[in-house]
Amino acid sequence: MSLIEIQDCRLAFDGFEGRVHVLDGIDLAIESGESVGIVGETGCGKSALARSLLRLNPAPPARIVSGAIRYDGADILAMDAAALRRLRGGTIGMVFQDPVTYLNPVFTIGRQMEEVLRAHESGLSRAQRRARCIELLDSVRLPQAASLLDRYPHELSGGMRQRVLIAEALAGNPRVLVADEPTTALDVTIQRQILALIAGLVARLGLTLMLISHDLGVIGAACRRIVVMYAGTIVEDAPAEALFAEPQHPYTRGLLAAMPDLRQPDHMPSGIPGSIPNLRDPPQGCRFHPRCPLAMSVCRSARPVLRGAPHAVACHAVGDWAVAP
Amino acid sequence: MIPLLELREVTVRFGTQAAVRDVSLALQPGAALGLVGESGSGKSTLLRVLLRLQDVASGQILMDGAEITTARSARLRALRCDVQVVFQNPHSALNPRLYVHDAVAEPLQIQGGLSRTRLRARIDGLLEDVGLGEEFLWRYPHELSGGQKQRVCIARALAPGPRALLLDEPTSALDVSVQAQIIDLLRRLRARHQLAFLFISHNLAVVQLLCEEVAVLRQGAGGGARPGCPGAARAGA
Secondary structure, rough: OOOOOEEEEEEEEEOOEEEEEEEEEEEEEOOOEEEEEEEEOOOOHHHHHHHHOOOOOOOOOOOEEEEEEEEEOOOOOOOOOHHHHHHHHEEEEEEOOOOOOOOOOOOOHHHHHHHHHHHHHHOOOOHHHHHHHHHHHHHHHOOOOHHHHOOOHHHOOOOHHHHHHHHHHHHHOOOOEEEOOOOOOOOOOHHHHHHHHHHHHHHHHHEEEEEEEOOOHHHHOOOOOEEEOOOEEEEEEEEHHHHHHOOOOHHHHHHHOOOOOOOOOOOOOOOOOOOOOOOOOOOOOOOOOOOOOOOOHHHHHHHOOOEEEEEEOOOOOOOOOOOOO | OOOEEEEEEEEEOOOOOOEEEEEEEOOOOOOOEOOOOEEEEHHHHHHHHHHHOOOOEEEEEEEEEEEEEOHHHHHHHHHHEEEEEEEEOHHHHHOOOOHHEEEHHHHHHHHHOHHHHHHHHHHHHHHHHHHHHHHHHOOHHHHHHHHHHHHHHHHHOOOOOOOOOEEEEEOOOOOHHHHHHHHHHHHHHHHHHOEEEEEOOOOHHHHHHHEEEEEEOOOEEEEOOOOOOOOOOOOOO
């Protein structure tokens, strides 16, 4: 049994102008100790997927239409409030994109961290909580942890704030860390430090990592397995080296071809023609077919299945099962 | 050659803090200069100085060799025909209550002198330049994708017929597949209109694709050349 199992998950948001199909039949199994990167562009559903693991999508409007999400065999969709509280932070810790908005500006760092500890380790005395906070800040390599506890978020740089949020995510001793664009709001040089920190913590604490990013470079630096999403579907799921060496899905290839490369000054990145579909009325069949250079008539009618292991791809036009055009 | 735009030992202070210290740089006509640096290094402040949106504590700003450090009204209006800007976030750079047509028409109407039919022809031409068809004329910004909005912003910047575009991270709010389209568009526009670019970015790979020269800013001062970048990297100070 996998640690995290998502089966045929369909998530919709009911809005004023109709239902938006945000996730459409997601199948994903993550083993204990794996580091999985989820990559895709704006609106592909990668954050919605990460949030569904913790049931953080606001419901309503969010609604799981069908499918199952399980952690260690336990059905997350059926959990009551108490079980959810243990799951959130206690079993699965989450780091968000923008360290500025996820810290409360009117409380000190120490007070915010203690709040997390009180929720997950109620038996600690005040002195023990403080000691644990310092230990956590040390573990994310923040110097002078003790004095940091009395500071306010605005006194910290962006990189330091993200370290504090990582420390908070680890406060409940989770087994899984979900990081949603943890480096996007940071400078390039700081990005590398934070990625190295996350990779180091994952290795040292034996965590399972789900890292969400729009940046294949970021994902490639921290994950062994990469899942590519497009318009609410998984189009490719492969070991990192295989994905970079032999991308299969036309969308993955387009994404790689669009990335500027500092080491290849003569390589002119090419964009993917068209734009992402409106998920209120997504294309029939393969959701990528209106922009796909390999599209055939079958792509317009039949939804391709994700198949192949360990390199799985959902496309009618590639792989051993390819349909003749 | 006389630079189109030049900064000489410019210092900008916010209170007692120097955001930019003694920076000199020159943008030649038709050249593309990249300006890189981390957050807080003074990139955007320099851009505001060049647009005369930000006063300097000391130093000079020159355009075509003439000082414009303290130029006012009419002189400034002429300057802004020659030097236009495209901002980072296309989602906040367009007035949500203006049609694409009106957003692009506004700078032309400020210039004046165009008849109704010539105005419309000019707008059609500008949109075609940035790869948007006639069907976009009567759309509001919220009906456009990020890449389409940035194309509108570029069309609006081209409207007065500038000689230089100041581009402040024009692709960093966009997806990579869209970023590649915008980079390609900017390269073609530069060749077609003989534009000079001042391109601000934190992404060296993107700078490399658009610029022949790179200046590096660090903590408000021009720093050394950076190996690995094309052309002779040159920085002020």
